[in-house]
Amino acid sequence: xxxxxxKPRAYEDKVMDPSTLPPQAMDDDAPPDASTLGLRSYxxxxxxxxxxxxxxGYGQRSxxxxxxxxxxxxxxxxxxxxxxxADARARNGDNYLNFGPLGQxxxxxxxxxxxxxxxxxxxxxxxxxxxVGDMYSEVTDALRRHYRLTLGSSTxxxxxxxxxxxxxxxxxxxxxxxxxxxxxxxxxxxxxGTLAWLGxxxxxxxxxxAGLQIxxxxxxxxxxxxxxxxxxxxxxxxxxxxxxxxYGLFAxxxxxxxxxxxxxxxxxxxxxxxxxxxxFFLEAGANLAGYRxxxxxxxxxxxxxxxxxxxxxDNRGVYWRVDRSTSRLSWGSGLDYEQYNxxxxxxxxxxxxxGVHGNAQYRIDRHSSLGISANLTQLRYQAATxxxxxxxxxxxxxxxxxxxxxxxxxxxxxxxxxxxRNQALVVNDVAATGEQIEWExxxxxxxxxxxxxxxxxxxxxxRDRSSTDTxxxxxxxxxxxxxxxxxxxxxxxxxxxxRSGNLATSRGVSGSVNTEAQLGNGWRAGxxxxxxxxxxxxxxxxxxxxxxxxxxNDKSFYVYLRWDGSSGTxxxxxxLRNPDSAGGGSISGTVFFDENRDGEQQASxxxxxxxxxxxxxxxxxxxxxxxxxxxxxxxxxxxRLTLKLESVPLPWGAALDQGLGVEVPLRGQATxxxxxxxxxxx
Numbered sequence: 001x002x003x004x005x006x007k008p009r010a011y012e013d014k015v016m017d018p019s020t021l022p023p024q025a026m027d028d029d030a031p032p033d034a035s036t037l038g039l040r041s042y043x044x045x046x047x048x049x050x051x052x053x054x055x056x057g058y059g060q061r062s063x064x065x066x067x068x069x070x071x072x073x074x075x076x077x078x079x080x081x082x083x084x085x086a087d088a089r090a091r092n093g094d095n096y097l098n099f100g101p102l103g104q105x106x107x108x109x110x111x112x113x114x115x116x117x118x119x120x121x122x123x124x125x126x127x128x129x130x131x132v133g134d135m136y137s138e139v140t141d142a143l144r145r146h147y148r149l150t151l152g153s154s155t156x157x158x159x160x161x162x163x164x165x166x167x168x169x170x171x172x173x174x175x176x177x178x179x180x181x182x183x184x185x186x187x188x189x190x191x192x193g194t195l196a197w198l199g200x201x202x203x204x205x206x207x208x209x210a211g212l213q214i215x216x217x218x219x220x221x222x223x224x225x226x227x228x229x230x231x232x233x234x235x236x237x238x239x240x241x242x243x244x245x246x247y248g249l250f251a252x253x254x255x256x257x258x259x260x261x262x263x264x265x266x267x268x269x270x271x272x273x274x275x276x277x278x279x280f281f282l283e284a285g286a287n288l289a290g291y292r293x294x295x296x297x298x299x300x301x302x303x304x305x306x307x308x309x310x311x312x313x314d315n316r317g318v319y320w321r322v323d324r325s326t327s328r329l330s331w332g333s334g335l336d337y338e339q340y341n342x343x344x345x346x347x348x349x350x351x352x353x354x355g356v357h358g359n360a361q362y363r364i365d366r367h368s369s370l371g372i373s374a375n376l377t378q379l380r381y382q383a384a385t386x387x388x389x390x391x392x393x394x395x396x397x398x399x400x401x402x403x404x405x406x407x408x409x410x411x412x413x414x415x416x417x418x419x420x421r422n423q424a425l426v427v428n429d430v431a432a433t434g435e436q437i438e439w440e441x442x443x444x445x446x447x448x449x450x451x452x453x454x455x456x457x458x459x460x461x462x463r464d465r466s467s468t469d470t471x472x473x474x475x476x477x478x479x480x481x482x483x484x485x486x487x488x489x490x491x492x493x494x495x496x497x498x499r500s501g502n503l504a505t506s507r508g509v510s511g512s513v514n515t516e517a518q519l520g521n522g523w524r525a526g527x528x529x530x531x532x533x534x535x536x537x538x539x540x541x542x543x544x545x546x547x548x549x550x551x552x553n554d555k556s557f558y559v560y561l562r563w564d565g566s567s568g569t570x571x572x573x574x575x576l577r578n579p580d581s582a583g584g585g586s587i588s589g590t591v592f593f594d595e596n597r598d599g600e601q602q603a604s605x606x607x608x609x610x611x612x613x614x615x616x617x618x619x620x621x622x623x624x625x626x627x628x629x630x631x632x633x634x635x636x637x638x639x640r641l642t643l644k645l646e647s648v649p650l651p652w653g654a655a656l657d658q659g660l661g662v663e664v665p666l667r668g669q670a671t672x673x674x675x676x677x678x679x680x681x682x
Contacts, residue, residue, distance in 0.1 A: 110187025142211020477603025
């Protein structure tokens with residue numbers, strides 16, 4: 001007691017009255033005002049575009065398009081994140097279904113609106129994502145894309161929800177069928193019928209999982225979704241089920257297998273008969289002493305559907321592939337065998353296709369590496385309508401090699417050689433046959449955390465033997481990005497080849513040039529010029545949904561003005577945050593067709609439009625017509641970008657199974673390119 005009594009009295013401020021101080025000054029731990037919690041961000045963007053085309057079959061045509069987009073985002077502490085996006089577009093001038101790079105559209109004006117609630121916590125460990133408006137149908141986790149199967153997704157105007165935790169995934173939705181068409185911002189155009197889906201996946205433990213999904217398409221009457229021999233199909237019911245074991249093949253001894261069954265029923269008016277079809281897909285893999293093996297077998301009947309989508313069916317086949325990576329050598333190879341219309345039913349061609357493919361890369365030292373990629377395909381087909389008809393065949397060869405090094409610690413230099421034999425690069429011209437050699441040089445050295453400049457040139461020589469007369473001509477390309485200052489940059493890629501050549505998907509000068517400037521106070525403006533780029537669209541050929549590439553002489557130009565604003569206090573930025581990081585930056589990039597599998601985008605390799613890019617498996621954006629995408633506000637630190645495989649057009653797939661790692665700097669922008677490659681190297 002004497003010690004306590006002898007303790008000096010606490011210091012008292014005799015000058016300032018504590019009652020006059022603001023509450024925060026009295027208590028640093030006081031909670032912030034609830035009205036400021038949660039970031040509110042908004043954006044308005046307007047675009048104007050002009051396009052000119054002479055590929056429509058109606059002579060030269062031109063059109064103007066205007067578009068407007070409005071976005072609003074709200075973070076909440078207990079109700080997840082709310083986003084709303086509204087788009088509108090209008091066209092003036094020539095109107096044609098497949099007109100130019102401004103986008104396919106049959107209506108002169110259209111719009112879309114989408115409302116999302118992401119990460120709504122049902123319990124502390126169970127969350128829900130809900131979308132209302134114009135959206136894509138979902139596929140439950142256990143039925144995600146296989147090596148030889150993609151169930152796909154469809155555009156609907158309706159409602160969809162996904163409830164999930166670490167052990168299960170439940171998805172359901174309903175909507176009117178339609179397409180997102182046109183540009184500069186796609187609008188919703190209704191087609192016919194409705195689509196409903198219900199899917200469930202369950203993970204029983206770290207290895208075993210199962211899934212089931214039912215899709216019901218009703219009132220379908222458009223030939224885009226029907227096989228050519230049907231006049232009309234009112235309804236289509238589809239069921240897909242999967243049972244699997246294991247996930248990735250990362251460590252020695254890892255194994256995985258999955259059996260997927262698909263059944264569809266399509267009442268048809270033709271001859272009063274019903275169409276029932278089924279198929280199975282069995283795939284397995286193992287990592288044995290560092291060698292990763294994957295193999296599968298599949299068999300499907302004609303007219304196999306999933307919802308309103310025709311699957312790649314009426315075929316059977318087997319495949320095997322193996323790859324291995326060490327500190328210096330990475331290689332892979334595989335075999336494929338497939339029969340189309342194996343029963344030789346009348347009215348359709350029957351074919352047998354055998355493919356052998358391989359690729360390898362060897363790192364000589366920290367500056368030098370070399371690689372090769374090759375594919376040989378033998379196709380034999382017979383007209384099934386001819387009894388005992390003569391077999392015909394076609395052989396396709398593609399090979400590409402490169403050598404990369406640095407001279408005197410200068411920027412990387414690459415030498416590349418490509419050989420093509422009877423390769424169908426585009427659908428609107430002859431197959432490509434010839435050889436090409438190229439020298440590609442990077443001219444920028446140094447490391448840049450932000451404002452990373454690029455300047456890469458390509459010079460080459462081609463010998464084109466696609467037609468009866470052999471042509472030889474030079475080729476050239478440039479990829480560039482330059483920052484005039486922190487607020488203004490210009491970039492693009494241009495490629496030059498012969499206007500009569502057939503060894504590239506474009507002719508003459510093609511590519512794009514774009515620029516963007518920050519104007520201050522949340523405003524930014526930009527412009528883009530696109531020249532003669534190949535156009536990509538998905539169509540149904542013999543019941544098979546296929547990505548088709550066409551040469552074009554289309555030219556377009558667009559400008560945009562955007563304003564971004566925000567208020568409130570951010571609970572978090574997009575993406576998973578490292579506990580040791582603070583603040584945020586942004587990510588921009590391009591998804592591109594990596595035809596030679598070297599992981600670098602050449603000037604002749606086009607971007608992939610309309611692909612969904614995921615940030616940390618949670619946030620998503622869609623690439624534009626040039627394959628570009630952007631996440632404008634991302635937490636600093638490491639993140640992973642992945643692609644929604646259902647949105648990648650066949651026969652292309654992701655080059656990196658586990659996605660691409662990106663490091664986001666504080667108040668800076670990380671730039672990246674994500675390659676997609678032909679599945680199986682075909």
